[in-house]
Amino acid sequence: MRRLPVRSLAALATAGTLALTGCGTETSGSAVGAPAAAGADRTIRAHQVMQLTKVHEATGMTLLEGPTFDEDGRLLVVDVTAPAGKPKVMRVDVRKKTSRAVHTDDRGAYTSAQFSPYDGRLYLTDYAHGEVVSLAPDGSDSRTFFSGEVDGAKMNPDDIAFDKEGNLYVSDSRSLSTGDARGRVVRIERDGKKSTVLADGLASVNGISFDADYRGLWISELTQNRISYLRLDEEGDMTSRHTAIRVDGGIAQTDSIAVDADGNLYQALHGRAAMAVYSKHGEHLATVEIPTRPEGLESATNVAITPGGTKAYMTVSGPAGGYLYTFDALGKGTRQSNGG
Known part of the structure; x- marks a missing residue:
């Protein structure tokens, strides 16, 4: 895909995306996709924590992404469309409802963030x-x-997943504007010296996360609204691939993915301020919604x-700004639900 200006990149890539009160659940018919069994179709209400950003005059938008906790339990968030001089990585104090700048530069459009288990550094996809x-x-x-071509083509890296040894698995969106199936999953060795295409022919692959047992990767294809599963061998090479879940998102599209300790998938939705939650067997368990669906909040990215x-x-x-919401997940958090 041709290099896009930041304004177009954010609109297309979605990557792209705190009062500590408990979140209840209730039966609702508003969930995404068909429930697996009676009573499974429920809504989890998320509660607003704070507004983190406003629309930037220089780029015409704001887009939060890549929430991740550091080793001290502090939350970091990236703003994909922040211009030079504005915070591109922020640290958030969720109790005090404050944030401060951690990093900015004059060129990066960072769509994800995650700490490496190998060297403890924070990795960002530009x-x-x-x-x-x-x-x-x-x-x-x-x-x-890492920079440069992979198998003769430059990447548009979107999200990251680390294996236990610290090797990177990157969703390479490519062709996001056209929907052509030229996206890839790329494995980069932890020293950054070798890259390998594990899977190609993907429709604007976006979210990527290991399953709970590190036996395979869940990936979302934004322009096909589907979640696929890539089974890996002990060397980290793909042995099989299949479509696992088809997301009935309407105008919304599949963005980033997180996985909890029970193996449940949290599928973010670009074009709707909500997340769909599935079991590893494809059962639709719940939909996370913000309570009032205010105008100007269009996407839940991560x-x-x-x-x-x-x-x-x-x-x-969305046009109303960048916000942080909180809810009670169905399972406990692990590395697979902490950034990417």
């Missing part, structure tokens, strides 16, 4: 420039971890679940 950048945990010491807990924080954005 969709616009086809790069993966790493930072020290405090936001300093910016380094280009979620981070507190490691070892069930408190979840969802990034929601």
Whole structure:
């Protein structure tokens, strides 16, 4: 896909996306897709934590993404469309409802964030420039971890998943504007020196996350509204691939994916401020909704679940600004539900 200006990139890529009160559930007919059994079709109400950003005059929008917790339990969030000089990575104090800048630069359009289990650094995907950048945990010491072509084609890296050894698995969206099936899943060795295409022919692949047992990858294809499963061998190579879930999103499209300790999938929706929750067997379990669906909040891009807990924080954005919402997840948070 040709390089897009930041304004177009954010609109197409979606990557793209706190009063600590409990969240109830209720029966509702508004969930995405068909429930697996009677009573499964329920709505989880998310509650607003705080507004983090306003629409940037320089780029015409704001788009929050990549929520992730550091080793001290502090939440970080990226703003895909932040212009030079404005915070591109923010640290959020969810109790005090405050945020502060961690990193900015004059070129990056960062669509995801996740800490490496290998070196403890924060890794960011720069969709616009086809790069993966790493930072020290405090936001300093910016380094280009990976740049250049993979099998003769430049990447548009969107989301990241790390295996236990710290190797990166990246969703390479490509052809997002046309919907052509040229997207890829790329594996990058933890030292950044070798890259391998694990899967191609994907329709604007966006979300990516390991399953609870690290036996395979869940990926979402934005322009086909489907979630596929890639089974991996012990070397991290793909052995099979199949369509696992078809998301009936209407005008909404499948964005980022997170997986909790029970193996449940949290599928973010671009074009609707909601997330669909599925079991690993494809059963639709619930839909996470914001209570009033206010005008100007159009997309829920991503979620981070507190490691070892069930408190979840969802990034929601639109013309009204960028917001953080919270809800109670169905399972506990792990690395697969913490960034990416």
